[in-house]
Amino acid sequence: xxxxxxxxxxxxxxxxxxxxxxxxxxxxxxxxxxxxxxxxxxxxxxxxxxxxxxxxxxxxxxxxxxxxxxxxxxxxxxxxxxxxxxxxxxxxxxxxxxxxxxxxxxxxxxxxxxxxxxxxxxxxxxxxxxxxxxxxxxxxxxxxxxxxxxxxxxxxxxxxxxxxxxxxxxxxxxxxxxxxxxxxxxxxxxxxxxxxxxxxxxxxxxxxxxxxxxxxxxxxxxxxxxxxxxxxxxxxxxxxxxxxxxxxxxxxxxxxxxxxxxxxxxxxxxxxxxxxxxxxxxxxx
Amino acid sequence: xxxxxxxxxxxxxxxxxxxxxxxxxxxxxxxxxxxxxxxxxxxxxxxxxxxxxxxxxxxx
Numbered sequence: 001x002x003x004x005x006x007x008x009x010x011x012x013x014x015x016x017x018x019x020x021x022x023x024x025x026x027x028x029x030x031x032x033x034x035x036x037x038x039x040x041x042x043x044x045x046x047x048x049x050x051x052x053x054x055x056x057x058x059x060x061x062x063x064x065x066x067x068x069x070x071x072x073x074x075x076x077x078x079x080x081x082x083x084x085x086x087x088x089x090x091x092x093x094x095x096x097x098x099x100x101x102x103x104x105x106x107x108x109x110x111x112x113x114x115x116x117x118x119x120x121x122x123x124x125x126x127x128x129x130x131x132x133x134x135x136x137x138x139x140x141x142x143x144x145x146x147x148x149x150x151x152x153x154x155x156x157x158x159x160x161x162x163x164x165x166x167x168x169x170x171x172x173x174x175x176x177x178x179x180x181x182x183x184x185x186x187x188x189x190x191x192x193x194x195x196x197x198x199x200x201x202x203x204x205x206x207x208x209x210x211x212x213x214x215x216x217x218x219x220x221x222x223x224x225x226x227x228x229x230x231x232x233x234x235x236x237x238x239x240x241x242x243x244x245x246x247x248x249x250x251x252x253x254x255x256x257x258x259x260x261x262x263x264x265x266x267x268x269x270x271x272x273x274x275x276x277x278x279x280x281x282x283x284x285x
Numbered sequence: 286x287x288x289x290x291x292x293x294x295x296x297x298x299x300x301x302x303x304x305x306x307x308x309x310x311x312x313x314x315x316x317x318x319x320x321x322x323x324x325x326x327x328x329x330x331x332x333x334x335x336x337x338x339x340x341x342x343x344x345x
Contacts, residue, residue: 009324009336010312032311059342134344235345252345 001280003028004049006065008056012258013269017055020273033061038068051280052076055254059087059132062254077232077276078253085229086253089167090131092229099228101221102247104239105170112152115166119148125171132162134252135204141171172239172247177201179212179238179246181222182255182268183231185275185284188219190266203259211264221246229253232279233272293331297321302333 003026007014010030021028029049033056046052052069054076056062066080078086085091096103107118108131119126119142128140128151142148155163177193178201191214196207203209222236225248235255239247257268278284291304298319308314312325313336322336 007311010309015312030309032309034311057343058340059344133341135339137339137341137344254345256345 001026001051001277002049003051003053003276003280004031004046005029005053005055006031006033006061008033008058008061011057011256013256014055016258016261016269017053017273020267020269021277023270024273024277026273026277033058033065036065038065040068040071043069043072043074046072046074049074051276053276054078054083057254059083059134059254063087075279077279078234079230079232082229082231082234083253086231086234086251088131089129089250090165092251095228096225096248099224101224101228102244104172104241104247104249107166107168109166109168110164112149112156112166115152115155115168116145116148118166118168120145122168122170124148127169127171129167129169130163131165131167136200136202139200141199172241172249174201174239174241177240178249179218179240180260181214181218181236181238182233182257182260182266183222183226183236184233184268184271185278186223186226188214188222188226189271190214190260190264190268191218191222192260192263203256209259209263211260217246221248225251232275291331293325293333295319295321295323296334304331 005028046069054062054066062083066076066083069076070080085095090108093103093106107121109115109118125141125143130138140151177195179193181188181191191212192209193212194201194207194209201207225236226234229251235252237250239249241247261268292301295302295316300318302314308325310325314323323333324336326332326334
């Protein structure tokens, strides 16, 4: 079997995956997407692989490569549909809500005026997020109308059509942490809690992690969420709502796991590599 | 993957960065002396540059 692992920065996660593929005796080639030109009529290089694992840190690169490769019938992990659903918070939210998976209440609007109305329908405090973005970038907790108007004005000044979308989500008064469940091949494999003194509990923003028990409730909601986005390997971020229980906040299609291996005792890259190998071998769809 | 030890100079503080295994293009490393984040930009000769700032479409 031959596997291609695409990337734009080779981080610890990618090194660990390469190691696990090698332990499985699988020939794996790391391909830097920044150096690629895709000719849809000549994809012989790519057809030489049984499966392609996308690990680009750049969403743009992931989408470009996966679109071209899937159009040529090349199996990608994760699939394009997963990328499209997970990379856009609005797409994630409507897909999950439509499937009956619990999510925080949200409103979406496209102008400063309707955005303010959306915010006030949710009520303060409210969380404003770019629909596309990660690592907590430009996420704002807004406590009153003055702050809402200021954020909307700043968004407008940024100028891009994407920033004109106002995605307003109810603020969940979480207990100083959020939860993450790693799901591989439909099976929840590990769970962590992320703690921070800041309301944004993101490891990219300095949160610390702790392994937690994969309870029945966590397994159920995480597996359901992963099924909605058809993810091969995804990380489900959950909030603990005091009133409504677990809510799916976001789903990550290019999950980072370096800080979650030791605290959970689960070899996450090994399980991802084994799943990819089974899909590549045709044992799984 | 080939096992070898390769070194290159940190472009910020000129200390030597050691790779236990053959690095790959785009590999991220951190200088143990000055702490700057680096990226492998060339393999022959092994060259490190200051890693680019996080871009808007980066993430999980």
